[in-house]
Amino acid sequence: xxxxxxxxxxxxxxxxxxxxxxxxxxxxxxxxxxxxxxxxxxxxxxxxxxxxxxxxxxxxxxxxxxxxxxxxxxxxxx
Numbered sequence: 398x399x400x401x402x403x404x405x406x407x408x409x410x411x412x413x414x415x416x417x418x419x420x421x422x423x424x425x426x427x428x429x430x431x432x433x434x435x436x437x438x439x440x441x442x443x444x445x446x447x448x449x450x451x452x453x454x455x456x457x458x459x460x461x462x463x464x465x466x467x468x469x470x471x472x473x474x475x
Contacts, residue, residue: 399461414429419464421425
């Protein structure tokens with residue numbers, strides 16, 4: 398699912414997500430739990446303000462963000 402993402406723009410451009418929107422709601426990123434890089438993609442596993450865990454993928458070549466999955470289980474780590 399394509400999502401709109403507002404990012405912190407550092408030396409790498411869209412360096413990390415700050416908030417994202419889909420449907421009629423905007424979610425604030427509370428924590429980045431993990432991140433990794435593919436050949437032309439960047440992945441961010443984030444916890445949003447509703448405590449759900451989301452996996453966001455950024456396609457650098459197309460400048461496109463997608464929501465890969467949502468985990469409704471709330472993260473229990475500190």
